[in-house]
Structures are given as C-alpha cells and as structure tokens.
Amino acid sequence: xxxxxxxxxxxxxxxxxxxxxxxxxxxxxxxxxxxxxxxxxxxxxxxxxxxxxxxxxxxxxxxxxxxxxxxxxxxxxxxxxxxxxxxxxxxxxxxxxxxxxxxxxxxxxxxxxxxxxxxxxxxxxxxxxxxxxxxxxxxxxxxxxxxxxxxxxxxxxxxxxxxxxxxxxxxxxxxxxxxxxxxxxxxxxxxxxxxxxxxxxxxxxxxxxxxxxxxxxxxxxxxx
Numbered sequence: 001x002x003x004x005x006x007x008x009x010x011x012x013x014x015x016x017x018x019x020x021x022x023x024x025x026x027x028x029x030x031x032x033x034x035x036x037x038x039x040x041x042x043x044x045x046x047x048x049x050x051x052x053x054x055x056x057x058x059x060x061x062x063x064x065x066x067x068x069x070x071x072x073x074x075x076x077x078x079x080x081x082x083x084x085x086x087x088x089x090x091x092x093x094x095x096x097x098x099x100x101x102x103x104x105x106x107x108x109x110x111x112x113x114x115x116x117x118x119x120x121x122x123x124x125x126x127x128x129x130x131x132x133x134x135x136x137x138x139x140x141x142x143x144x145x146x147x148x149x150x151x152x153x154x155x156x157x158x159x160x161x162x163x164x165x166x167x168x169x170x171x172x173x174x175x176x177x178x179x180x181x182x183x184x185x186x187x188x189x190x191x192x193x194x195x196x197x198x199x200x201x202x203x204x205x206x207x208x209x210x211x212x213x214x215x216x217x218x219x220x221x222x223x224x
Contacts, residue, residue: 022106027057032159033150053077062093088150095147121168132157
C-alpha cells in the first residue's frame with residue numbers, strides 16, 4: 001500500500017542550512033549514526049534526551065565524559081543507544097577535536113569536500129534519491145582515516161542531507177527552492193542555522209511531499 005512520507009524523511013532534508021557551529025554538525029553526525037539502531041521518528045522524539053546526555057553536543061565536553069559513569073546501568077544514555085554506539089560517539093568526539101584544531105571548525109572541514117557548494121539533486125522520484133554518493137564516500141573514507149568509527153558512506157550521506165550539504169528534496173517539493181535560496185543568500189559556507197522554532201514545526205507535522213511503497217520508506221528511514 002502507499003504511505004505518505006512523514007517528517008522522518010522530510011525533516012532531514014535538511015534540518016538546517018549551512019552552519020558554522022561545530023556542535024550542530026556533531027549533533028547531526030551522531031543522530032545520523034543512530035539510524036543504525038532506530039528510525040528517524042524515534043530519533044526525533046528523543047532529540048531533547050540526546051542533547052541532555054551529550055551536553056548539547058559540545059565535542060570537548062563529550063570527549064571528557066567519565067566512561068564508568070556514562071555507561072553505568074543507571075545512566076540515561078543507556079536508554080538511547082547501545083553501549084558500542086555510545087562508546088563510538090565519545091571516541092569520535094576526541095577525533096573531531098583534532099579536525100577542529102586542524103581546520104578551524106568542523107564546518108570548514110566538511111564543506112571543503114564540496115568546494116563549499118551544496119549538491120542539489122532535483123530528483124522527481126524517491127527511488128532516484130541515492131543512499132550514498134562519491135562525495136559521501138570520500139568524506140566517509142577521510143573520517144575513518146582520521147580514526148572515526150560508525151561513519152560509513154550511507155551514514156555520512158544522511159548527515160550531508162541533514163546539514164544541507166545535499167539538498168535532496170524532490171523537484172515537486174516546496175522545500176527544494178526554499179533551501180536552495182537560503183544557501184544562495186549565505187554567500188558562502190558557514191551560514192545561518194534554521195531557527196529552532198522552524199525546526200520544531202518541520203519535525204512536528206506531516207509533510208505530503210511524495211507517496212511511495214512502504215518497503216521503500218522503510219529502506220529510506222532505516223539505515224544499517
């Protein structure tokens with residue numbers, strides 16, 4: 001049967017336009033990685049809990065988390081992700097700090113792979129939207145070379161969609177041109193973050209962007 005694409009997909013395309021805030025990019029990388037264990041609707045419903053557990057995704061603070069306390073049986077983190085995934089996030093925070101030190105910001109590092117210009121798909125069918133691209137593979141490989149884990153090309157492409165590096169709204173979706181216009185007005189990478197109230201609106205409503213088979217929807221919102 002056909003179903004409507006919900007906010008689970010639409011809200012990730014993108015949550016935000018370009019952001020100079022490494023914390024926001026770290027957050028989106030963590031949430032995209034969480035797709036290995038849960039779907040977007042669940043992730044979005046737990047977003048406040050994620051922010052509380054990971055201290056608003058400050059990579060410096062996350063890197064200093066006490067492992068025994070953080071992974072203890074009474075830790076709220078245990079209700080979010082598996083122990084393996086939690087350890088990965090803390091370890092990745094250490095490596096991200098090195099990237100920030102080298103490039104000045106996580107924003108500068110990531111956007112450099114696209115020459116500071118977002119990819120715009122203008123796809124007409126959800127079946128045309130890729131789960132990974134050569135650019136995502138390049139970024140993924142470099143992240144892994146730098147010691148990060150859980151950042152395969154599929155997860156990285158979900159991250160790129162979430163932060164506006166890849167604008168994959170369908171050609172018939174009003175958000176396609178809105179996001180493209182926002183990027184153009186930035187005049188370069190490191191632009192303005194979409195306001196929290198707009199994000200809440202995006203994450204709290206049903207978006208009739210396109211209809212597709214339920215099997216396809218499951219494949220798009222659940223990444224292993």
